[in-house]
Ligand code: CTP
């Protein structure tokens with residue numbers, strides 16, 4: 591039966607999946623974060639584990655329950671730099687990287703070692719931020735021929751144009767683009783556009799993140 595055959599279709603495969611948002615410390619009590627819930631990455635991790643894959647789920651700040659699955663190793667990170675190190679380490683012995691995490695683009699040039707105090711006469715505060723390393727780009731450009739790297743593109747405008755640029759500049763095998771101006775964060779559903787190398791573009795109908803996860807895995811592993 592097809593269903594039974596599909597059950598262990600990813601047996602022997604190792605996937606690294608990132609989920610949630612990174613936290614960039616400002617001082618010991620504050621951080622710069624984002625609205626990612628972690629739902630998409632966790633849905634992908636669960637779907638892959640169910641199909642028999644060995645999953646390394648590297649997660650930052652998530653607002654949903656983490657999966658408990660013998661096929662999923664949970665690795666918690668805080669900052670984008672921690673995520674980069676964890677991804678590099680795990681991807682070295684994996685087949686696929688799926689970067690569903692919302693990685694901070696900026697971090698503090700210098701994290702304050704004391705809680706920042708406001709002064710009575712102070713009316714504004716300037717923080718100096720520096721760019722974080724692009725995990726997807728760095729890993730994609732150093733990957734082996736038999737490894738694949740999949741990224742997401744979160745856009746509020748010019749979705750297709752921006753996603754095309756990301757596919758090229760990051761060197762990813764596939765980009766999953768979504769419009770985050772339309773109440774995606776924390777939602778169980780999403781509508782995505784898949785961009786592959788050689789200019790292949792597919793617009794998928796709106797569906798649950800669980801369905802997107804399964805379809806993505808089918809697309810990646812061709813089963
Ligand atoms: N990403 C990453 N490392 C970063 C920033 C982003 O690996 N420092 C990954 C994300 O996990 C995602 C993809 O790159 O898979 C695209 O992220 P996105 O925020 O949409 O694009 P950016 O390249 O960061 O550009 P911008 O935010 O300016 O649109």
Ligand code: CA
Nearest residue numbers: 692693694695
């Ligand atoms: Ca970004």
